[in-house]
Every structure is written in C-alpha cells, then in structure tokens.
Amino acid sequence: MxxxxxxxxxxxxxxxxxxxxxxxxxxxxxxxxxxxxxxxxxxxxxxxxxxxxxxxxxxxxxxxxxxxxxxxxxxxxxxxxxxxxxxxxxxxxxxxxxxxxxxxxxMTVPINASISLGQNDDIDGTTGTSKIILDGTGLGSGYCGIYMSTFSGSQIRNMEIRNFPACGIHAFATSGAIFEGLDIHNNGTYGIDLGYQSGSPTTNSRNTRIGGDQPQHRNRIYANGASGIRIESSPVGDRFPDQGIDILNNLIGTSDGVTDNGNGGPGITLINTIGVVIGDTGGTTKNVISGNNSDGISIIGAGAVSNRIIWNNIGTNESGGGALGNSLSGVAFSQGAGDSADFINSTINRVGLPGFGNVISSNGGYGIYISDTNTSNNVIQSNLIGTNPGGNSDLGNALAGIYFGNGTYDNQAGGTGTGEGNLIAFNALGIKADAGIRNAFRRNRMFSNDGMGIDLAPAGVTPNDAGDGDSGPNNLQNFPVITYVNAQASSVSLSGTLNSTPNQAFTLEFFGNDGVDSTGYGEGRYFLGATTVNTNAAGNATFTGLNFTVARSNVSSWVTATATDVNGNTSEFSLAKNACGNMLFSPTDILAPLGGGPGNFTVIYSSGCSSYSAQSNVAWINVTSVLGGTVNYTVAANPSPPRDGLINITYNNGTGTAVQSFLISQNNGCTYPLSHSTASYPASGTPNDGMSVGTGAGCQWTAASNAAWITVSSGTNYTGPASVTWAVSANTGLARQGTLTIAGQTFTVNQAAPSTKTPFDFDGDKKTDISIFRPGPGEWWYLKSSNGGNYATQFGTSTDRLVASDLTGDGKADIAFWRPSTGMWFVLRSEDSTFYSFPFGSNGDIPTPADFDGDGKADAAVFRPATATWYISKSTGGTTIQQFGLTGDQPVAADYDGDSKADIAVWRASLGQWWWIKSSNGSSGGLQFGNPTDKAVVGDYTGDGKADFALWRPSTGFWFILRSEDFSFYSFPFGSTGDTPSPGDYDGDGKFDAAVFRPSTATWYASRSTAGTLIQQFGIAGDQPVPSAFVR
Structure with missing residues (x-):
C-alpha cells in the first residue's frame, strides 16, 4: 500500500x-x-x-x-x-x-462540516506523541465527525473525535475497516455507528476491527449521547457467513478505566448482527464496558445470532476489582435475540466461554437480562456475575444475577461441560424468572446472594405440587427432596425423592453450600454431581445411596439440588439438607439373645460433624464404650416377657441438638406350640372347633380372627396354657381362606364353596341325569330327573368322544362331543339347541373339559399322552400349555383344593399313583392309591367342596374313596364285573354317588347318599352311559 x-x-x-x-x-x-x-x-x-x-x-x-x-x-x-x-x-x-x-x-481542528472518506482511505492522526483532534463544536445538527464510503475498508487510527452533533464515525457496509487508537467522546449520538447497505444486494458491515490486542490499539469511547458503539445488520439479507466484526481492548463508558464517563445509551448495541465478537479471543486484553447510562451491552432482534461476548469487564473498573456499573443491566438480550439461529448457518449467542468468562458486576439492574417474545438460543457460561475476578468480593448487581422474562425459551445459564457453570454471587437474587419456558440453569455456582438462588415467579419459594401439573416459568418444575446426606473425606452419599410429571426422565444436580438463605432453600456454591431418574406412572422417582467422589470441603454444611426435565426446564433449589442432619445405624436394630451378652452397632454419620454421646434408657442395657463410629453395649438375660430398650444417640444435626434411637429387642423363654396350623371346613361351616395352646404359666398370648366369617368364641386374652375355640360361618360363595392369629402365629382356615355344578345335569335341577349315547345312529337320550320326561337328539357319530359338560355356563350340561379324526369340538347349546364347533386338539389326544379358570364354564382341554402335555383353551381368554405327567397317564382333572378351579391331575394306573398341580398355589403332589386294573372315578363324595381321589375295581365291584379332608379312605361294594361305573350326584345333595350301568340289561344302579338306591332301566345293549365319559 x-x-x-x-x-x-x-x-x-x-x-x-x-x-x-x-x-x-x-x-x-x-x-x-x-x-x-x-x-x-x-x-x-x-x-x-x-x-x-x-x-x-x-x-x-x-x-x-x-x-x-x-x-x-x-x-x-x-x-x-x-x-x-x-x-x-x-x-x-x-x-x-x-x-x-x-x-x-x-493540533485542534475546528470543523464546520464532516470529513467524508473515499473507499479504503486510511487516516493516521499521530502527531508524535499526540493525536489530531477533530472537534465539531458549533457544527450544525445532524453531522457526524467522519463518514466512510459504503463498502470501504478505511483504517482510522489515532484521532480524537469529539463534540459532533451526531456520531463520531458513521459507516455503511464496511469491509476490512479498522478503528484503533481513537478517543471518541461527547458526540451527540453514537461513538461509532456501523450500519448496512440496503437494496439489491443487501450488504452488512464485515471483517471490521474496533480496537486490537496491542496497547496502542485501544479506543476510548465515552460520554456520547447514545451508544458508544452501535452495529446494525439486515435481518433478512447478507446473513451468511458471520460478519467477522471484532471489538476488543476498548474502554467504553470510561475514559481511563476508572472514571465514570458513561455513554447515554448502552456501551455497545448490536441489532440483528451475525457473529460479532466482543472481547479478545486470545485472552490477553479486555474491553471495559462500564459506567454507561443504560445497559453495558444490548443485543436486539431475532436476527442477532452467533454473537460472542467473552473476556470483558462489564460494570467494573479495568482491574475488575472496583465498581463502575452500567445504569441498567450488564448484558441485555431483547426483542427475540437469538431466535433465528438455525444451527447450520448461524448458531447461538454466547456470553462467556470456559476460560474466557466475563466479569459482569456492579450494574444497576440485572447482571444479564433476557426478555421479550422469542428471545431464545442464548447461552451464558463461565462468567463471574456479581463478584470480582477472584470470585471472592462483593460487587453484586442491584437486581438478580440473571433475569428471564416474558416470551423467552431455550436459553441456558451454565452447562454440563468443564468450567461451563457461572459463578453468581452477591446479587439481590441468583437467577430470577418471571416467565419463559425451557430455560435451563446447569451447574452454576451460586452463593451469598441476598435472596434465593433461583426464584421462579411468583416471588419466594414455590412449593412442589403433586404430579407437577402447574404452569409458570419453566412450568414451575418441581425440585427434589433430599432425605439423607452422608459426607466423608472424599465422597458424599445422597438419598431422596422427586415427584413430577409421570413417566419422564429428569436430571438432578446436587450442590454443597456453606450456608442457607432465610427461606432454608439454599443456593448452590459447589457442584457435587448429577444423576438421571425416571418417574413412574404416579410421577414418583427415588434415588438411594447416590455416591459422588468429591472433597468434604465442597459438601460443606448444606446440600441442595435442582431438577431439569428433558426439555430444559430447571426447578428452584430444593430445601437444603444439613450434612450433619442424618444419622444411620448398621444394623438398623437388633434382636438380642434370650441369655443376653455383648453387642455393638455402627453409627454412620458425616465426617467433620460434632461428636455424639450414647445413653441407654433401660437398666438391662449398658453402654460400655463409644469408639470411633462403634457403640458397644451389653444386654442382661431376660427372665420376663419380651421387652424393648433404646440406646439414644445425642448429636448436633447442624441446627441444634437431636436424638436418634437404636432399638434393642429381647425375647423371653415363652413358647406357644400349636398342635396343627391349618383346618378345612365344608361349605356348611362349623359352630365350634378349637385347639389347646401349651405354654408356660404366666406367658401371655392372644387369639384373634382376621376374617369376618371366623369368630373366636373363647375370648381374646389368655395367660398360660389354655384352649381357644372358634366358629366358621356357612359359605354361600366361592371357596375361601382366612386366618386366626393365635399366640402370634398364623392359623389357616380353609372353607369349601357350596357345590354349584352337578355333572351331567342336562335339565339344571342340580342332579345328574341318567343319560346314554347310542353310537350307531349317533343319538343322545336322557331321562330328566326334574320331571321324569325323556329327551332324545341326533348329534355325532360312533367314533366321536363324549365331552358333555356346561361349556356355556348356564348351569346345564351341554350335549357335546370331540371328533378325534379332526380335533373338532361340537357343542349343542342347552339354552336353545343351536350348535357351534371349533378345533382344539389332535388325533390321539384325550379330551378333558373342566372349569380350569373358575368362571363357571367348562373349558375345552385335551391331554396329549405322547408328550404328557395339557392344552387348555380358557373361556376367559388365552391358552395354557402345561407339561405334566408321563406317557400312559390318564387325565383326571377336578377341583382337588377347593378353589372352584379344576386342577391338572393324572392317574398313573401302572403304578397305582395319583399326581396333581394345585391351581390355588401352583404346588404339586402325588400319592399311592389303587391297583393297575382299577378305574379312576374322581368326584366329591364327602361334600367338602373338594374332589376325592376314588377308584372302582371291576374284578370285585368295590369302590375306594380317599377323603380330601384328611387322606383317610373308605370302601364299599357296588356293582359287578362287566358294569360301567357312572358316578354323579343323582340326588342333588352336593355329594357324588356311586353308580353303575349294566350293559347286559341296560339297567342303572345308583347308591344315592341321601335318597337311597336307585334302579332304573334306560337304554339298550350297546349304549354308552354318558356319566362314564370321564371315567379313566
């Protein structure tokens, strides 16, 4: 050049x-x-x-x-x-x-007009050790000191520009311009005013430097009527790339870094700018932006994106140690600033970076102000807000350190990376949010503010609400509740809860504090760690034994926490929990031996807390020593009934004297043996039953019923050996179970349900009907027990298997068969004689319908001998597949445990064994009863609501019944060789009757338990008695 x-x-x-x-x-x-x-x-x-x-x-x-x-x-x-x-x-x-x-x-140039520079004209006003002075005193209104040509890259150095009616320097669409070594003061409007060239194309100022990283580059811009520096860019044109404007090493609002010579407006105003850097990215020099009669820096407009404010003193003197505040806020974002960031061509506005934070202190308003609709995507990190560069001196801003107002969203104060948190201290409040959502406050160090660390409007602590359905700033996100703190030399363990929006993830951050504010809700001086919790359907989450590696000094005296949801809504600080406020014992309590002896327990208590003492509250416990975290004691032998004693630990919980008690219990020699622990009763109940309790004289015990249908009739309180009696009411519903508590032990009472299902009852009168199937024509015939009338229908073929049972749940057996060749079930409804069919099973299976789910309807089921597998199609929905038994077993499903549900069971004839699975509790069992040639004729022969294991021996005609009540058995003869056993309840008294069909004469013989023997001729030779369908 x-x-x-x-x-x-x-x-x-x-x-x-x-x-x-x-x-x-x-x-x-x-x-x-x-x-x-x-x-x-x-x-x-x-x-x-x-x-x-x-x-x-x-x-x-x-x-x-x-x-x-x-x-x-x-x-x-x-x-x-x-x-x-x-x-x-x-x-x-x-x-x-x-x-x-x-x-x-x-040296001084009085001027009666402005200087207009041509493109790329450079001015250096150096005169040895002095600078040229351009003085606009007396010049007519509207004039600036220097006008630069549009698109100019002029370099203006080392001049004093003062007293012009308008601005000091005015330029549009600069490109490569430099302003350094200038004293610009006492002009009517702006010190430096950089605009953009509208039209086609629109051109913004670019690649311009104001100041520089050398001492001679510093500008002093002060006492101007409006902003010290104003830069406006087009909100719609020339938006990429960043403008590349750097403002560094300037005094803005002060002439010497100490004196208040504030500009009338903000020190710096950025309007819709892209990528302006205020500060020295090398970290060697600082702007001092202080003393201005408005904000220190004002960033305005949705087009203001990608701007960075780093390594400045804003509101302090040049050293950062003295107050030189701007009248309003240190930095202000408004009118949608940051909203147009698309994270492709433009990014967020930043105030501070790790290692390049600003000192923003002593301002007359907020440290940082963020407000107005759509003001978003602004990140505040690594700054000292309200303090000196050392973070230890009170230079608080008059209002909150950071403020969030109406319409703001997606802004962030602090961060999760190293050094991204701000230090916010000595302000009226730490962070105040009157409105806005998704404004995250992460890992900031807040302490010694006059009020709350974080205050979400309305003013003061906002209590948590169940389910967190309220609205307000950050949706008034609920804060955690800390229930436990244990701090040791290099770690801290925390427990607590969070109630908030159901089924959501939340980040919890924890902080140590030297003290708490007047609300007790604390701030957050030392970041301890973070964790993520997930709420359940009720909105609750817990954290237990959460451990962070951290110095004891950082935990300090109090611990607080915040919660941030996945959208960035951060809560207020939690109620502070004192680090010395919790004391735990390991074990939590002790049952001492009857004969007494020594013992100890560990006191789990934060280090650095005051010492504690231990005292027994009873004579039979003696504290022998307290060594470190262990309390040693002895317990005397107990000659008396059970007793409890306490060792009381007295300690300082951080707010005063507290007592926490360790429980020691001791049993005595009293025992209370029961002769048995369970009893079963029929549906009819019993007026009187009982048992004796053998115990020593003087031993006290009680008996009480836990079910309304069981009444203890002998009283409640007992001393020494005694008998307790009870009554069981009749049962009109399902099988049920209740308990008695006798001498502290549980006694179980089972009661059967009344018999509500009678097998092969085709007319619904609770009696088994005499009935046959005639294979040749596929005919069904039955004799109605209700009125003696006959009924016949054609349904099925000679190869079909009979499965007559109440498959529709109307209280009557349905005529039904299973076709082995296809596995199809065919059901003739008892309600209206219509039929339906469905496939279930395969050739070779054994059909075994029964009510497996207890809904009053028989379920289609088959037993597959080849694999000993049960397949059950439940009428309540779903299919059960259960492997149980061995090849060659015969299925004998019935309700063996009285819970109104059929149990899977098999008869293993080759070994004379029975095996079953109880539906009531899933337990299985087996027993030996019978011979290989016997026929299984299962049914409730005793009327207790449970099926009895029963056999009929063809060689002798004898019946063998194994009672379900006590597994005793009885036998009797009924029938002859060649008969077909056909048990059922033929007299409707709720008990199965032994019965046979004699094919040679087509005669029925039934030994009815209450109505005597029945002899009835019904059928012809070759007929198959229907009640024998499930005899195995």
Missing part, C-alpha cells in the same frame, strides 16, 4: 495525516514554511497551500512553489469560510477518492 504524505521541511508544528491509496501512485506535497505568507517565491507556505485548496489563490504559483507538489492537484475540500483550517488534496481522480490527503494547521 502506498501512502501520500504531507511533509514539513522545517520543524513540524502541525499535524501530518496520511491516507493509504491502494490503486494510485503516491503524490507528495512539501510545505517549506508552516507559517503564514503568500509571496511569489520558491517557498510553498501553509497559507499558500490552504488558498489553493480553497480555490481562492489570487495568483499562479511560481515555478519553485509548483516544484513542491508532485502528482497532486489541489481542489476545494470543504465549503465554508476561507478561514477553515482543514484541506484536502487529490491526485487527479476527484474529491473524496481513495487517495485523498487531509492536513491541518494545528
């Missing part, structure tokens, strides 16, 4: 100002004499040069005078009186072109 220079050949007593010209040859003007004089000689005086510049020279220059000018032609530069003392000369390309030369006759 070539420079045109005004040079004095004698002693220099006037200012030399040079312009850089990128495109033109240099021109040199030599002034031989700096004083007055207009003489025709070979000396070019300053007065003669001035007259030439004004165009008022009354004569031609002499040859000697002309020889002082090389390559330049003087033109009038500024209109005005001839006494003006500022001129321009140009190298022949016109006024205000890139090679303009400005020179002046003195």
């Amino acid at each position: 070539k420079t045109k220079t005004l040079v004095a050949s004698l002693a220099v007593i006037f200012v030399i100002v040079s312009f850089a010209a990128k495109a033109h040859a240099g021109a040199t003007l030599t002034v031989n004499w700096v004083g007055p004089g207009n003489n025709c000689d070979s000396v070019l005086t300053l007065e003669e040069a001035a007259l030439l510049g004004e165009g008022t020279m009354s004569r031609a220059l002499s040859t000697g005078e002309k020889n002082q000018i090389s390559g330049a032609t003087f033109v009038p530069a500024l209109p005005g009186p001839c006494g003006a003392s500022l001129w321009l000369a140009t190298a022949g390309v016109g006024i205000n072109s890139a090679d303009d030369i400005v020179f002046a006759s003195g």
Whole structure:
C-alpha cells in the first residue's frame, strides 16, 4: 500500500495525516514554511497551500512553489469560510477518492462540516506523541465527525473525535475497516455507528476491527449521547457467513478505566448482527464496558445470532476489582435475540466461554437480562456475575444475577461441560424468572446472594405440587427432596425423592453450600454431581445411596439440588439438607439373645460433624464404650416377657441438638406350640372347633380372627396354657381362606364353596341325569330327573368322544362331543339347541373339559399322552400349555383344593399313583392309591367342596374313596364285573354317588347318599352311559 504524505521541511508544528491509496501512485506535497505568507517565491507556505485548496489563490504559483507538489492537484475540500483550517488534496481522480490527503494547521481542528472518506482511505492522526483532534463544536445538527464510503475498508487510527452533533464515525457496509487508537467522546449520538447497505444486494458491515490486542490499539469511547458503539445488520439479507466484526481492548463508558464517563445509551448495541465478537479471543486484553447510562451491552432482534461476548469487564473498573456499573443491566438480550439461529448457518449467542468468562458486576439492574417474545438460543457460561475476578468480593448487581422474562425459551445459564457453570454471587437474587419456558440453569455456582438462588415467579419459594401439573416459568418444575446426606473425606452419599410429571426422565444436580438463605432453600456454591431418574406412572422417582467422589470441603454444611426435565426446564433449589442432619445405624436394630451378652452397632454419620454421646434408657442395657463410629453395649438375660430398650444417640444435626434411637429387642423363654396350623371346613361351616395352646404359666398370648366369617368364641386374652375355640360361618360363595392369629402365629382356615355344578345335569335341577349315547345312529337320550320326561337328539357319530359338560355356563350340561379324526369340538347349546364347533386338539389326544379358570364354564382341554402335555383353551381368554405327567397317564382333572378351579391331575394306573398341580398355589403332589386294573372315578363324595381321589375295581365291584379332608379312605361294594361305573350326584345333595350301568340289561344302579338306591332301566345293549365319559 502506498501512502501520500504531507511533509514539513522545517520543524513540524502541525499535524501530518496520511491516507493509504491502494490503486494510485503516491503524490507528495512539501510545505517549506508552516507559517503564514503568500509571496511569489520558491517557498510553498501553509497559507499558500490552504488558498489553493480553497480555490481562492489570487495568483499562479511560481515555478519553485509548483516544484513542491508532485502528482497532486489541489481542489476545494470543504465549503465554508476561507478561514477553515482543514484541506484536502487529490491526485487527479476527484474529491473524496481513495487517495485523498487531509492536513491541518494545528493540533485542534475546528470543523464546520464532516470529513467524508473515499473507499479504503486510511487516516493516521499521530502527531508524535499526540493525536489530531477533530472537534465539531458549533457544527450544525445532524453531522457526524467522519463518514466512510459504503463498502470501504478505511483504517482510522489515532484521532480524537469529539463534540459532533451526531456520531463520531458513521459507516455503511464496511469491509476490512479498522478503528484503533481513537478517543471518541461527547458526540451527540453514537461513538461509532456501523450500519448496512440496503437494496439489491443487501450488504452488512464485515471483517471490521474496533480496537486490537496491542496497547496502542485501544479506543476510548465515552460520554456520547447514545451508544458508544452501535452495529446494525439486515435481518433478512447478507446473513451468511458471520460478519467477522471484532471489538476488543476498548474502554467504553470510561475514559481511563476508572472514571465514570458513561455513554447515554448502552456501551455497545448490536441489532440483528451475525457473529460479532466482543472481547479478545486470545485472552490477553479486555474491553471495559462500564459506567454507561443504560445497559453495558444490548443485543436486539431475532436476527442477532452467533454473537460472542467473552473476556470483558462489564460494570467494573479495568482491574475488575472496583465498581463502575452500567445504569441498567450488564448484558441485555431483547426483542427475540437469538431466535433465528438455525444451527447450520448461524448458531447461538454466547456470553462467556470456559476460560474466557466475563466479569459482569456492579450494574444497576440485572447482571444479564433476557426478555421479550422469542428471545431464545442464548447461552451464558463461565462468567463471574456479581463478584470480582477472584470470585471472592462483593460487587453484586442491584437486581438478580440473571433475569428471564416474558416470551423467552431455550436459553441456558451454565452447562454440563468443564468450567461451563457461572459463578453468581452477591446479587439481590441468583437467577430470577418471571416467565419463559425451557430455560435451563446447569451447574452454576451460586452463593451469598441476598435472596434465593433461583426464584421462579411468583416471588419466594414455590412449593412442589403433586404430579407437577402447574404452569409458570419453566412450568414451575418441581425440585427434589433430599432425605439423607452422608459426607466423608472424599465422597458424599445422597438419598431422596422427586415427584413430577409421570413417566419422564429428569436430571438432578446436587450442590454443597456453606450456608442457607432465610427461606432454608439454599443456593448452590459447589457442584457435587448429577444423576438421571425416571418417574413412574404416579410421577414418583427415588434415588438411594447416590455416591459422588468429591472433597468434604465442597459438601460443606448444606446440600441442595435442582431438577431439569428433558426439555430444559430447571426447578428452584430444593430445601437444603444439613450434612450433619442424618444419622444411620448398621444394623438398623437388633434382636438380642434370650441369655443376653455383648453387642455393638455402627453409627454412620458425616465426617467433620460434632461428636455424639450414647445413653441407654433401660437398666438391662449398658453402654460400655463409644469408639470411633462403634457403640458397644451389653444386654442382661431376660427372665420376663419380651421387652424393648433404646440406646439414644445425642448429636448436633447442624441446627441444634437431636436424638436418634437404636432399638434393642429381647425375647423371653415363652413358647406357644400349636398342635396343627391349618383346618378345612365344608361349605356348611362349623359352630365350634378349637385347639389347646401349651405354654408356660404366666406367658401371655392372644387369639384373634382376621376374617369376618371366623369368630373366636373363647375370648381374646389368655395367660398360660389354655384352649381357644372358634366358629366358621356357612359359605354361600366361592371357596375361601382366612386366618386366626393365635399366640402370634398364623392359623389357616380353609372353607369349601357350596357345590354349584352337578355333572351331567342336562335339565339344571342340580342332579345328574341318567343319560346314554347310542353310537350307531349317533343319538343322545336322557331321562330328566326334574320331571321324569325323556329327551332324545341326533348329534355325532360312533367314533366321536363324549365331552358333555356346561361349556356355556348356564348351569346345564351341554350335549357335546370331540371328533378325534379332526380335533373338532361340537357343542349343542342347552339354552336353545343351536350348535357351534371349533378345533382344539389332535388325533390321539384325550379330551378333558373342566372349569380350569373358575368362571363357571367348562373349558375345552385335551391331554396329549405322547408328550404328557395339557392344552387348555380358557373361556376367559388365552391358552395354557402345561407339561405334566408321563406317557400312559390318564387325565383326571377336578377341583382337588377347593378353589372352584379344576386342577391338572393324572392317574398313573401302572403304578397305582395319583399326581396333581394345585391351581390355588401352583404346588404339586402325588400319592399311592389303587391297583393297575382299577378305574379312576374322581368326584366329591364327602361334600367338602373338594374332589376325592376314588377308584372302582371291576374284578370285585368295590369302590375306594380317599377323603380330601384328611387322606383317610373308605370302601364299599357296588356293582359287578362287566358294569360301567357312572358316578354323579343323582340326588342333588352336593355329594357324588356311586353308580353303575349294566350293559347286559341296560339297567342303572345308583347308591344315592341321601335318597337311597336307585334302579332304573334306560337304554339298550350297546349304549354308552354318558356319566362314564370321564371315567379313566
């Protein structure tokens, strides 16, 4: 770059100002004499040069005078009186072109118009150790000191620009401009005003530096009427890439870094700017943005994105240790600032970075202010807000450290990375949010603020609400509840709860504190750690034994926590929990032996807390020593009934004296043996039953019923050996179970349900009907026990298997068969004689319908002998597949445990064994009963609501019944060889009757338990008795 220079050949007593010209040859003007004089000689005086510049020279220059000018032609530069003392000369390309030369006759240049620079004109106002002064005193309204051409890259250095009615420097769409070494003060509006060129295309100012990283680069911009620096960019055009404007190492609002010479508006105003950096990315110099009569920095508009504010003192003096506050907030985001960040071409606005935080203190409003609709995507990290650079001196902002107002969202104060948290101390409040959502506050260090660390409006602590359904700032996110703190030398263990939105994840952050505020809800001075919890359907989550590796000093005296949901809504701080507030014992309590003896327990208590003492509250416990965290004691032998005693631990819980008790229990020699622990009763119940309790004299015990249908009739309280009696009411519902508590032991009472299902009852009168199936024509015949009438229907073929049972649940057996060749079931409804069919099972299976799910309907079921597998199609829904038994077993499903549900069971004839699975509890069992040639004829022969294992022996005609009540058996003869056993309840008394069908005569014989023997001829030779369908 070539420079045109005004040079004095004698002693220099006037200012030399040079312009850089990128495109033109240099021109040199030599002034031989700096004083007055207009003489025709070979000396070019300053007065003669001035007259030439004004165009008022009354004569031609002499040859000697002309020889002082090389390559330049003087033109009038500024209109005005001839006494003006500022001129321009140009190298022949016109006024205000890139090679303009400005020179002046003195150190102070009174000016009655503005200086307009051509593109890329450079001004250096250095005059030895001084600077040229452009003074606009008396100039008409509206003028700025220097106007730069649009798209100009001019460099303006080392000047004092003051007292202009409007701004100091005004420029549109600068490109590569530099402003350094300037004193810009007492101008009517802005110190430096950078705008954008509208039109097509729109062009923003770019690649411009204000200040620099060397001492001589510093600008002093103060006492101007509006903003010290104002930069406005187009909100719609020329939005990519970042503008590359750097503002660093300036004093803005103060002339010397100490004195308050505030600008009338914000120190710096950014409007819709992209990527302006305020601060030194190298970390060697700082802007001091202090003393301004508004905000320190104001960032305005949805187009304001990707801006960075780093490593500045905002509201303090140059050292950062003294107050020099801006009248309002240190940094303010408003009118949607950050909203247009698309995270592709533009990103968030940042205030501070790890290692490059700002000191934002002593301001008259908030440290940082974020408000207005759609103000978003602004991140505040690593700053000292309300304190000095050391973080230990009170330079608090008058209001909150950070403020969030109406319409804000997706902003963040702090972060989860190393050093991203802010230190917020000595302010009126730490963080205040009057409105806004999804504004996250993460891992900030907050302490010594006058009020709460975090306050979500309304003012004061906002209590948690169940389920967290309320609304407000950050949706008034509920905070955690800390229930336990144990702090040791290098770790802390925490437990607690969170109630919030159901089925959501939340990040909990924990902090140590030296103290708490007046609300007791604390702040967060030392970050301890974080964890994630998930709430259940009721909105509850717990954290237990949560451990963080952290120094004991960081836990300090109190622990608080915040909760942040997945959308970034952070809560207020929790109620503070004192680190010395919890004491646990291991074990939690002790049952001492009857004979007494020594014992001990461990006291789990935070380190660094005051010592504690241990005292027994009873004579039979003696505390022998307290060593470290162990309490040692002895217990005397117990000659008396059971007893409890306490060892009381007295300690300081951080707020005062507290007592926590360790329980020691001791049994005595009293025992209470029961002769049995269970009893079963029929549906009819019993008026009186009981048992004796053998115990020592003086031993006290009680008996009580836990079920309304069981009544203890002998009283409640007993001493020594005694008998207890009870009554069981009749049962009209399902089988049931209840308990008695006798001498502290559980006695189980089972009662059967009344018999509600009678097998092969086709007319619904609770009696088994005599019935046959005639294979040839596939006919069913039955004799109605209700009125003696006959019924016949054709349904099935000779190869079908009979499965008559109540499959529809109307209390009557349905005529039904299973076809082995297809596995199809065919059911003729008893309600209306319509039929339905469905597939279930395969050829080779054994159909075994029964009510397996207890809903009053028989379920289709088959037993597959090849694999000993049961397949049950439950009428309540679903299919059960259960492997039980061995190949060759016969299925004998029935209700063996009285719970109104059929149990899976098999008869293993080859070994004379029975095996079953109880549906009531899933337990299995087996027993030996019978011979290989016996026929299984299962049924409830005793009427207790449970099926009895029963056999009929063809060789002798004997019946063998194994009672379900006590597994005793009885036998009797009924029938002859060649008969077909066909048991059922033929008299409707709730008990199975032994019965046989004699094929040779088609005669039925039934030994009815209450109505005597029945002999009935019904059927013909070759008929199959239906009640024998499930005899195995």
